[in-house]
Amino acid sequence: MQDVLKAWEGMGYYARARNLHKASQLIVNEMNGIIPENYSDFIKLPGAGDYISAAVLSLAFDKPYAVVDGNVKRVISRLLRIYAPVSSSSSRKIFHEKADLLLDRSKPGAFNQAMMELGALICRPKNPDCNACPVASFCLAFKTNDQAKFPVTIRARETPEYHISVAVIFKNERVLITRRKSDGLLGGLWEFPGGRRQEGEPADIACIRNIKEKVNLNIDNLDFITHVNHAYSHFKIQVDVFQCRFKSGRVALKGPVDYRWIFLAELENFPFHAAHHKFIPMLNDSHEDRQI
Numbered sequence: 001m002q003d004v005l006k007a008w009e010g011m012g013y014y015a016r017a018r019n020l021h022k023a024s025q026l027i028v029n030e031m032n033g034i035i036p037e038n039y040s041d042f043i044k045l046p047g048a049g050d051y052i053s054a055a056v057l058s059l060a061f062d063k064p065y066a067v068v069d070g071n072v073k074r075v076i077s078r079l080l081r082i083y084a085p086v087s088s089s090s091s092r093k094i095f096h097e098k099a100d101l102l103l104d105r106s107k108p109g110a111f112n113q114a115m116m117e118l119g120a121l122i123c124r125p126k127n128p129d130c131n132a133c134p135v136a137s138f139c140l141a142f143k144t145n146d147q148a149k150f151p152v153t154i155r156a157r158e159t160p161e162y163h164i165s166v167a168v169i170f171k172n173e174r175v176l177i178t179r180r181k182s183d184g185l186l187g188g189l190w191e192f193p194g195g196r197r198q199e200g201e202p203a204d205i206a207c208i209r210n211i212k213e214k215v216n217l218n219i220d221n222l223d224f225i226t227h228v229n230h231a232y233s234h235f236k237i238q239v240d241v242f243q244c245r246f247k248s249g250r251v252a253l254k255g256p257v258d259y260r261w262i263f264l265a266e267l268e269n270f271p272f273h274a275a276h277h278k279f280i281p282m283l284n285d286s287h288e289d290r291q292i
């Protein structure tokens with residue numbers, strides 16, 4: 001699994017890598033290496049929902065399942081002037097039914113790809129290129145010239161932002177890294193230990209507190225290295241990074257599931273999440289410059 005995450009590193013959506021790996025193992029070990037071609041079996045594979053199942057079965061096996069992604073919903077909402085909000089769960093059934101009605105059952109794979117491409121290249125979110133559109137003659141929004149009203153959306157909630165303090169803890173020439181639990185956010189990836197700041201808490205104090213809580217170590221000689229911002233798909237983080245010295249204690253994990261004391265040169269052997277890649281290149285220099 002760590003090899004898969006290392007190869008996937010930096011691309012985000014790590015649950016997809018984990019699920020792909022689990023599904024591959026299941027197919028090889030329990031299905032004689034044969035990918036199921038029917039919907040009810042395929043959708044049981046880890047990570048396979050409606051979208052993945054319809055996409056794989058129609059594109060790989062020409063099975064008659066309509067793919068419904070954001071691009072397809074936008075096209076359908078304009079073609080049929082659908083006022084139901086594309087992002088609400090209550091309208092999911094409407095878009096699936098319409099997509100199913102439109103599907104060309106003689107060439108479902110080609111049809112699904114064409115719909116997705118139409119949404120991505122022609123029926124774009126802003127400024128759809130209706131003059132170049134192959135389905136303009138039966139597009140209701142084009143006829144009424146109100147393409148801009150569709151798709152109807154509901155205002156997205158504001159993306160949460162978290163303030164994190166992270167410690168690069170040196171014990172002699174090695175630093176401590178920890179691994180996140182396998183499922184959940186950024187699951188299975190490695191990171192320097194740390195955690196969220198509480199309201200009004202100074203970043204260095206938050207760092208000392210989190211290190212005690214998460215890995216049971218006492219640290220001192222905190223030296224601020226840098227501040228990085230990073231946006232993930234569902235949240236943003238602001239990270240204060242400190243270099244510090246191991247003072248006392250024995251590692252006991254609360255949250256992380258594994259740890260290593262490694263040399264900086266070994267960092268490249270472990271998959272880290274994207275925010276860490278913004279400051280890892282600074283560590284060699286900062287360590288040499290600021291001998292603790």
Ligand code: SF4
Pocket residue numbers: 075078079122123124128129130133134135136139140141142147
């Ligand atoms: S005619 Fe315009 S609005 Fe209608 S599907 Fe084509 S690009 Fe989209």
